[in-house]
Amino acid sequence: MRLVLLTDLHFGRASPDLVQPLLDSIANASPDLIVIAGDFVQRARGKQFSAARDFVDRLQHDWIAVPGNHDIPLYNIVARVLSPRAAYRRWIAPDTAPTVTTDDAVIVGLDTTHRWSHQRGLIRPAQIAQVADAIRANWQDRTVVVMAHHPFHQSPDVEKKVMKNAAEALRTWSDCGPHIILSGHLHTWTVEPFIAEKNRSMTLQVHCGTGLSTRLRGSSNEYAILDLDQKTFSACRMVADHNTKRFVAQSQHRYGCNADGWHDLP
DSSP states (O other): EEEEOOOOBBBOOOOOHHHHHHHHHHHHHHEEEEEEEEBBSSSSSSEEEEEHHHHHOOSSSOOOOOGGGGSOOOSSSHHHHHHHTTTHHTTTOOOSEEEEEOOOOOEEEEOOTTTTTTOOOOHHHHHHHHHHHHHHHHHSEEEEEEEESSSSSOOOOOOSOBBBBBHHHHHHHHHTEEEEEEOOOOOOEEOOOOOOOOBBBBEEEEEEEOOOBBTTTTTTEEEEEEEEEEEEEEEEEEEOTTTTEEEEEEEEEEEEEEETTTEEEE
């Protein structure tokens, strides 16, 4: 199964000259499913959501998505308190936490946005239990893939606070079996197993940088092509060339999975 991971498109601060090259590159990758991990827009305004809607309507393959913190209003306090996800549901998708099950994978989307927090995400106890049940039931036959906007683990030098209850989620899921977490938010690229406890690498995390935003934070515009094949996984980083604006493969990461978790493959 092939997935494409997109995140942090940030329409309202997107590079218009990258939109068509990104669409073309994704079409050429021919994914079975596109997963979009939030922050479609910069400030949750209708004009920005309209541009984001136009983008997803031009995708040539099926897609699912979860919202990011920028997809709920920041300055419209009434909307933020009473209906923070209304614009996202109107323009992008009515379901903010979709789940897709195929022969190869169970993809669990989590809405980690929080109306009382400007940036920091929140993983709720019910969501932790939902993913734990999915891992226990499926890991031997299917790859369990969690998609959320906020990462569950990050480098200590990152200024943003890690998501609330993230450590509890990682500990719980590590006891359930191997799984993959896809996220964005940091505008950086990271692919690595995370050792939570008991010296086991049950969590394979993929943080992808921004697809279109001009806020690069020293990184590049990028997306990921992810291939799942029974107990193997590969992640190809597709980066926009500064001169041609075309997305090209920059690096490849391959991992295998067994009862002890994830390990590097040559």
